[in-house]
Amino acid sequence: MTEFRNMPTExxxxxxxxxxxxxxxxxxxxxxTSIDDVARRMNATKGRIYHYYASKTDLFFxxxxxxxxxxxxxxxxxxxxxxxxxxDGAAVLGAMLRAHALALFEHHAFESVVVQGVQLxxxxxxxxxxxKELDELIESRDRFEQxxxxxxxxxxxxxxxxxxxxxxxxxxxxxxxxxxLIWYRPEKNSSLENREYLADQMVATLLEGLRARx
Amino acid sequence: MTEFRNMPTExxxxxxxxxxxxxxxxxxxxxxTSIDDVARRMNATKGRIYHYYASKTDLFFxxxxxxxxxxxxxxxxxxxxxxxxxxDGAAVLGAMLRAHALALFEHHAFESVVVQGVQLxxxxxxxxxxxKELDELIESRDRFEQxxxxxxxxxxxxxxxxxxxxxxxxxxxxxxxxxxLIWYRPEKNSSLENREYLADQMVATLLEGLRARx
Numbered sequence: 001m002t003e004f005r006n007m008p009t010e011x012x013x014x015x016x017x018x019x020x021x022x023x024x025x026x027x028x029x030x031x032x033t034s035i036d037d038v039a040r041r042m043n044a045t046k047g048r049i050y051h052y053y054a055s056k057t058d059l060f061f062x063x064x065x066x067x068x069x070x071x072x073x074x075x076x077x078x079x080x081x082x083x084x085x086x087x088d089g090a091a092v093l094g095a096m097l098r099a100h101a102l103a104l105f106e107h108h109a110f111e112s113v114v115v116q117g118v119q120l121x122x123x124x125x126x127x128x129x130x131x132k133e134l135d136e137l138i139e140s141r142d143r144f145e146q147x148x149x150x151x152x153x154x155x156x157x158x159x160x161x162x163x164x165x166x167x168x169x170x171x172x173x174x175x176x177x178x179x180x181l182i183w184y185r186p187e188k189n190s191s192l193e194n195r196e197y198l199a200d201q202m203v204a205t206l207l208e209g210l211r212a213r214x
Numbered sequence: 215m216t217e218f219r220n221m222p223t224e225x226x227x228x229x230x231x232x233x234x235x236x237x238x239x240x241x242x243x244x245x246x247t248s249i250d251d252v253a254r255r256m257n258a259t260k261g262r263i264y265h266y267y268a269s270k271t272d273l274f275f276x277x278x279x280x281x282x283x284x285x286x287x288x289x290x291x292x293x294x295x296x297x298x299x300x301x302d303g304a305a306v307l308g309a310m311l312r313a314h315a316l317a318l319f320e321h322h323a324f325e326s327v328v329v330q331g332v333q334l335x336x337x338x339x340x341x342x343x344x345x346k347e348l349d350e351l352i353e354s355r356d357r358f359e360q361x362x363x364x365x366x367x368x369x370x371x372x373x374x375x376x377x378x379x380x381x382x383x384x385x386x387x388x389x390x391x392x393x394x395l396i397w398y399r400p401e402k403n404s405s406l407e408n409r410e411y412l413a414d415q416m417v418a419t420l421l422e423g424l425r426a427r428x
Contacts, residue, residue, distance in 0.1 A: 175393020
């Protein structure tokens with residue numbers, strides 16, 4: 001129960017289903033996971049899941065939506081707080097990247113599934129209704145990336161970020177953080193102090209670059 | 215036939231099998247792909263594949279090995295050339311990152327499968343023999359990462375890279391490049407000029423950082 005370990009309250013039935021399903025999809029992939037697998041891991045019947053989600057694909061969309069919602073919920077307030085602190089554009093961008101990194105660590109299973117969604121979208125055979133739903137999720141991912149592009153442009157305008165290609169720079173920065181979904185192990189690096197150290201080092205790499213500054 | 219489009223010669227049977235299987239695994243994932251799927255895409259019989267590979271897992275390992283070999287074959291000569299050009303440690307690191315990015319673009323399907331290997335290793339149920347083979351591949355990935363760590367330490371020692379946490383900085387940089395396996399589309403961005411522009415912008419983001427330099 002990695003995801004909610006800091007939550008004081010009990011999980012709702014939907015939260016529990018989404019979390020357990022996210023862990024199953026993360027470990028075995030969408031195709032190799034069945035509703036039976038998810039139910040078994042919950043010590044529940046399939047009926048309990050079907051009560052909320054009509055199909056495995058719907059369950060996948062539910063996780064994807066929740067994963068995106070958690071990223072927005074982390075990054076947008078961090079942006080507002082940093083803006084009120086009146087740092088320059090690069091400082092606000094750094095605060096957003098840091099919040100994103102910490103959210104990736106905290107919601108590891110959910111965000112791992114969000115990544116799988118890209119491949120589904122790219123190659124999958126979907127019904128028109130599912131395609132529409134996936135398009136909405138892709139659109140929400142684009143909006144998320146746009147938050148960082150807009151802030152990069154603001155920082156270029158105030159002179160705190162140099163003359164970079166905004167789109168490629170943002171893809172590279174988000175990739176640098178999101179690759180932690182591949183190597184980060186929640187069970188090994190779970191203290192908040194450790195996560196904050198990791199996040200700070202990653203953001204420093206991206207914002208300051210490796211080349212020594214005078 | 216994205217991977218070999220610049221190759222002047224015909225593919226050997228093994229090269230063709232590995233390439234087509236890599237495309238299948240990339241598109242549907244390892245679990246959802248059968249040897250039948252690979253054979254169908256090659257317009258061949260299953261026997262042609264089984265002549266060279268005893269199982270789907272062996273095929274997967276063949277792709278993984280080939281993918282790693284191509285990364286080493288790109289990065290090591292780039293390092294030697296840059297060292298002979300007598301740039302500072304950061305310049306050599308930049309040349310290595312650039313060669314890695316270009317190899318990821320060129321061998322997109324192979325390197326997408328290499329990524330899947332991590333998840334297999336993390337959660338998969340393997341026979342002892344397969345586990346040993348996968349451990350060797352993981353070890354080769356570690357050696358690959360070590361090339362960049364060693365160069366980062368050299369660059370820290372000559373003062374061209376600042377006081378970063380080498381391990382986290384390298385993971386972040388490699389992640390920034392390797393995330394292109396998620397967003398890069400060979401069919402859209404296939405000109406060498408376009409790839410080189412992308413690689414240069416990505417490496418600049420990582421080496422120089424976003425924050426404006428005086």
